[in-house]
Amino acid sequence: NLPLTVIAGPCQFESVDHALMIAGRMKEICADAGAGFIFKGSFDKANRTSLSGQRGLGLDEGLRLIADVKAALDVPVLTDVHLPDQCAPVAEVADVLQIPAFLCRQTDLLLAAGRTGAAINVKKGQFLAPWDMANVVSKLESTGNTRLMLTERGTSFGYNTLVADMRALPQMTRLGYPVVMDATHSVQQPGGLGGASGGQREFAPVMARAAVSLGIAAVFIETHQDPDNAPSDGPNMIPLDAMQGLVRSLMAFDRLAKADPITI
Amino acid sequence: NLPLTVIAGPCQFESVDHALMIAGRMKEICADAGAGFIFKGSFDKANRTSLSGQRGLGLDEGLRLIADVKAALDVPVLTDVHLPDQCAPVAEVADVLQIPAFLCRQTDLLLAAGRTGAAINVKKGQFLAPWDMANVVSKLESTGNTRLMLTERGTSFGYNTLVADMRALPQMTRLGYPVVMDATHSVQQPGGLGGASGGQREFAPVMARAAVSLGIAAVFIETHQDPDNAPSDGPNMIPLDAMQGLVRSLMAFDRLAKADPITI
Amino acid sequence: NLPLTVIAGPCQFESVDHALMIAGRMKEICADAGAGFIFKGSFDKANRTSLSGQRGLGLDEGLRLIADVKAALDVPVLTDVHLPDQCAPVAEVADVLQIPAFLCRQTDLLLAAGRTGAAINVKKGQFLAPWDMANVVSKLESTGNTRLMLTERGTSFGYNTLVADMRALPQMTRLGYPVVMDATHSVQQPGGLGGASGGQREFAPVMARAAVSLGIAAVFIETHQDPDNAPSDGPNMIPLDAMQGLVRSLMAFDRLAKADPITI
């Protein structure tokens, strides 16, 4: 029943200066609001809708950036891994390894991530029922790692559309690990722009608030100072200058929810 | 931005005494918690999964019951109509005519209901997108009636399963009418028991809280003193003795949500 | 294992001359191809997406039209009913009463239709699993009527989209009644044009052929000499002048399927 943690950052790392700007601002916002904070960014967008989508800085430069951000700001950093071989080097600098939703059943990736001993955040696949995450958890627990987080990011609902089923949050909580609501990707419209994914940015605060009211551990929100010109996921990122209001608002719901826990 | 209204009652009317017992208790609970209250019950379950499901008291006895409840307790009463011819007689005693989800596109039923001048609550069909409710609203508005409410009760999601998309609540709010979350039927499993619908009662408070946190006008919850022996919808009704705690809890979220409105 | 029956006609009746033109041409096409034929049309579109959609000729004029078509062409006629009171008068002239998909669980409509003794075609609701049709069948059988047909017309699949699950055809066949594929409405995009439904006419022959290859009893296809100017369902109707080729093609697949039955 700790206060809400906000996992936030740009969809992809752009530069050290950019990361420091966003991480620094988010650290202030979260400290001010009484929220925990984990800085999020990707060094590689490994499954862009189309080949022309920007991939990111790459592993080496990305890890240097993470190290720089941690040295400068002393914040925990989460980043996603895509191949088993990436897990060990990423775990040397990052605090949380994230398993992308499409890859949440790739056994070798889960085992390699688990074996690093780092905290692991698994995004539930768009094709997976909440209760199926029990099998994902077992794969990770087989490595002895129990520093796990489970994230709802929407489920396939017809074509080019996701729906976030609020039941998934208490269902995953029953698995015994902190549950995260990804308010950004659950309002994504996969492939919705033809050569890129669309999104409904206006609904990210809706998803975040509904989920936080249920007493979850963390909310995942991508943010950018200029979403419309961000290299990826612009349509569903929240502008950085809207984050203070959003985090403050969410913390009020979080306090109420944590004082009045809901169980199933 | 009025306080939350609770629309509650048994799935179907059983007897005047039973209705008075539930309506009386719910009136106390809502008054105590600062919530509005509308008593809900059906005089006919016109679309039971199977023929052997109990249909209810029927129109004549049902309307007498509604009149008795109103005389004894002075509470507004909502009941559903299934045929155009039922609208006028029902509107003579009931305060709110409800259009069932399966019937939400039946033009003649909508027009007959609208023409009574009574308040109308339309349940969004399990097969309808939130934005398609604009056409339903237009049909009703064509009668000059603008005393409308729009209810989310879940959307078809594969077979025998519904999902409640939280985006539907602010989307329907944009249509300009009070929005209701049906926490009971959105956790129904249609046909899930073979000859009857199943349900996930434990998730009704989850749906209610998530929705109330978004600042909706009303929540719809079916309740019974003994759900497992109720003539219909037992698997998803909330026990009457759990309602006080639930309503109090929801009112805390409602106050927070109304003080911090979310818009899209 | 009779040859395929083609249930075809305009979405709604427009005039006696129009009905005779389409029914006459379809009768020729089907006779020529060795297919059975039932003429289809609606006297009332009772659940148009929006109020401005044309409703049709109405009950009285519609029944006169049906009688005229039968007198002139000696073809069986199918039309849909929307209210219990309509069943008896419609059954006096029409050969097959059709229960619309949205209304497939309205018990009184099913019972009234069954009691006429006419053949009944029930469209499976967009919200219903194939196996749930067992309950619909039981309601009808309770009237002693076993002249039933069951129609697949697509299942809700996200918003404004339907998907036709081919498994539904053999599943419904197991219920013991002839199964029909509605190739027109399974490619409808409900509400897809905002104030009207869209459709993907080009996929109707795809659905028809895939279904006929499984050995079904009948295929349901709406047709019009000028679909783009038809009063309803234009986007998914097949042009009348394409019907001869389509029926001939389907009959070849039907013969093969009937000679090599598939069972589950």
Next chain:
Amino acid sequence: NLPLTVIAGPCQFESVDHALMIAGRMKEICADAGAGFIFKGSFDKANRTSLSGQRGLGLDEGLRLIADVKAALDVPVLTDVHLPDQCAPVAEVADVLQIPAFLCRQTDLLLAAGRTGAAINVKKGQFLAPWDMANVVSKLESTGNTRLMLTERGTSFGYNTLVADMRALPQMTRLGYPVVMDATHSVQQPGGLGGASGGQREFAPVMARAAVSLGIAAVFIETHQDPDNAPSDGPNMIPLDAMQGLVRSLMAFDRLAKADPITI
């Protein structure tokens, strides 16, 4: 408009003898029926539902098995790859590299596979619309490789269920490459047995026939002499001794479909 190719084999390679037995029998069956044949098997099941599911022979032993089968039977072999590094060694022995559905947007895997110059079969992700395969195709074409096949294997439809949308077949055909129907996995019930996937073997021939009637290039069917004791995908594999009847039946529909092509 070549005759149908049957891609068939056990879900996972078990031993050289087992592979030779199945591949040998399938080669006979296909030659006898006039069908093309590609032998299919996996050397690694990299995304089993649970950790306790058997993984398979592994890369080295699997590639030796493929070489042995090709040497003994002179049949083309298809196998799936899971990591970019596997592509080059697998392409030295296998004829077709298959991209698993969950991985169909992993850019590096697509590029590595494409660069081998081998034929590539991409399974459409359960989370992908048919038209989104255009982006997958573009990634592969960027390597200069145009020896591509695109496979329908079902789309997420609620929880633990897939649905095969027949529209996907002509839609993917428009992308200019041979389209394959995976009749085995489109009737899978992912995670449906809790710790393993269930399946509806009885519907695999239904899916195969419906798809073949639309004139596709190939059908993908997993088969085993004893499906109920197979190490994976038993619930949806076809018994080997039923394959001759199935292939002969499909070829009759294939000849009819190829003589009467359907286009959209």
